[in-house]
Amino acid sequence: MxxxxxxxxxxxxxxxxxxxxxxxxxxxxxxxxxxxxxxxxxxxxxxxxxxxxxxxxxxxxxxxxxxxxxxxxxxxxxxxxxxxxxxxxxxxxxxxxxxxxxxxxxxxxxxxxxxxxxxxxxxxxxxxxxxxxxxxxxxxxxxxxxxxxxxxxxxxxxxxxxxxxxxxxxxxxxxxxxxxxxxxxxxxxxxxxxxxxxxxxxxxxxxxxxxxxxxxTRSERHFEAFEQYDRLHEWLAARDVPDSVRHRMFTLTMNHLMVVAGNDTRVLPVHRRAFFHRIVQLYRRHQPAGYQAPGGAAGLKIRLVAAGNYSMYAALRAGYRVAGLRRRSMQRTPPVNPGAASTSQTGQTTSIR
Missing domain, CATH: 3.90.550.10 (Spore Coat Polysaccharide Biosynthesis Protein SpsA; Chain A)
Structure with missing residues (x-):
């Protein structure tokens, strides 16, 4: 068979x-x-x-x-x-x-x-x-x-x-x-x-x-993300990709790199400033023509990257962390049973052709 x-x-x-x-x-x-x-x-x-x-x-x-x-x-x-x-x-x-x-x-x-x-x-x-x-x-x-x-x-x-x-x-x-x-x-x-x-x-x-x-794992190897994103955006640049897709990918890139930058289990605090400035460099290398950052908190972080403003980013991150700790201390939810959760979806499907 x-x-x-x-x-x-x-x-x-x-x-x-x-x-x-x-x-x-x-x-x-x-x-x-x-x-x-x-x-x-x-x-x-x-x-x-x-x-x-x-x-x-x-x-x-x-x-x-x-x-x-x-x-x-x-x-x-x-x-x-x-x-x-x-x-x-x-x-x-x-x-x-x-x-x-x-x-x-x-x-x-x-x-x-x-x-x-x-x-x-x-x-x-x-x-x-x-x-x-x-x-x-x-x-x-x-x-x-x-x-x-x-x-x-x-x-x-x-x-x-x-x-x-x-x-x-x-x-x-x-x-x-x-x-x-x-x-x-x-x-x-x-x-x-x-x-x-x-x-x-x-x-x-x-x-x-x-x-x-x-x-x-805390490691300097998280800096390898920049080489991978360079590969991705070079692939995009070599192809006829609609501007909407190109802009969407750039926003997703910035969002992910900012998540890595702010994650204590990945980037050592002593490396955070350098990681941020590598994001700034990547932003300037690959920013699509006509790109505008979205609204909200994620968009604000991207605008701080565009401005190269690490001090403001660090202050914003500290504020979010305090607010997050307070929120989690007030919200204690019971664990979900993995077996039950795995069957909770309907199984409905859609295809794109």
């Missing part, structure tokens, strides 16, 4: 989560559905026992292909290595510390069969190690309207979009090395797509805050 879906799983330092992730991919599939799915795991020279765990899993279940890399190349290049091994019509990049809730792979297979798009977008939940679950701020995008400008606001991760493999080859789309490797991949995937389908269903549980995760 022809493989419809290749699930590529890059693996590094995730002994605690690996088997749960692999088990969740095929959970509940019928034999016929199972035959349409292949799983390709890439051992990115993991320093723990993940490589041996993958081999043992493949020997026990017989439905996992494992590629062992001889040196650590990072998440993006490990995904590329898995993509090179994939044979399915579509590719889904799943991170090895995350989990697919029950019925997710079946729902994805059904939607792909119905629409055969270049890209299928799915919803997710943010799952903390302490059991707390959150709906992502970008999830309402999937409810519509399903315009390109709106869909570009979906969180820019590889795992919330399933992509037709031949479409990636035709457009030369793959992951670059370094941190923030999703940036110059996920946005071009949407912009270049001729058809986008939406599955408004939680099909992914994204684990956040775990020790060792990039988003929870």
């Amino acid at each position: 022809t493989v419809q879906l290749s699930v590529v799983v890059p693996v590094y330092g995730v002994e605690r989560y690996l088997y749960e992730c692999l088990d969740s991919i095929r959970a509940g599939l019928t034999p016929e559905e199972n035959a349409r799915v292949e799983v390709v795991a890439v051992d990115d020279a993991s320093p723990d026992s993940c490589g041996e765990m993958l081999d043992a899993y493949a020997a026990r279940h017989g439905n996992l292909r494992v590629r062992h890399l001889t040196e650590n190349v990072g998440l993006g290049l490990a995904r590329n290595a898995g993509l090179a091994e994939a044979t399915g019509e579509f590719v889904w990049f799943v991170d090895s510390d995350d989990v697919l809730p029950a019925g997710s792979t079946r729902a994805v297979l059904e939607r792909l069969r119905e629409t055969t798009p270049d890209v299928l977008l799915i919803d997710h939940l943010r799952v903390h190690d302490d059991g707390r679950v959150e709906v992502d701020a970008s999830s309402p995008v999937l409810s519509g309207p399903h315009t390109l400008e709106n869909l570009l606001g979906l969180q820019h991760t590889a795992w919330n979009r399933i992509v037709r493999r031949e479409f990636l080859t035709e457009n030369g789309l793959e992951f670059p090395p370094g941190w923030y490797e999703d940036v110059p991949f996920t946005k071009p995937v949407l912009i270049a797509a001729r058809s986008i389908a939406v599955l408004d269903r939680v099909c992914y549980h994204y684990r956040i805050g775990r020790a060792g995760a990039i988003t929870a």
Whole structure:
């Protein structure tokens, strides 16, 4: 039977989560559905026992292909290595510390069969190690309207979009090395797509805050985001992209970089001023003609970047942090049950053709 879906799983330092992730991919599939799915795991020279765990899993279940890399190349290049091994019509990049809730792979297979798009977008939940679950701020995008400008606001991760493999080859789309490797991949995937389908269903549980995760690591490597955004905007500049899309992408770029700048778990306070001024430089390199910052707090931050005014930004950030701490102290909500939340979506879908 022809493989419809290749699930590529890059693996590094995730002994605690690996088997749960692999088990969740095929959970509940019928034999016929199972035959349409292949799983390709890439051992990115993991320093723990993940490589041996993958081999043992493949020997026990017989439905996992494992590629062992001889040196650590990072998440993006490990995904590329898995993509090179994939044979399915579509590719889904799943991170090895995350989990697919029950019925997710079946729902994805059904939607792909119905629409055969270049890209299928799915919803997710943010799952903390302490059991707390959150709906992502970008999830309402999937409810519509399903315009390109709106869909570009979906969180820019590889795992919330399933992509037709031949479409990636035709457009030369793959992951670059370094941190923030999703940036110059996920946005071009949407912009270049001729058809986008939406599955408004939680099909992914994204684990956040775990020790060792990039988003929870203070490091100068967060400055690598600027090289990735340069790649993205150079890609845009080389193509005939409508001004509305170009302006939307620039706003999203500024918003994301300001989030990174203000995040204590990523940028060390001693590096924050330098990070801000790198945002200023990127703003001046890539500002589209006729661009105007939006209104509201996000727009105010962008205008401070345009002015190069770090002192005002720092004062504004301090004020927001005080207000946020007060608000959180007054709002104590009980944790959401991940299983219940994963079935709360209607599963309604819309395609863009």
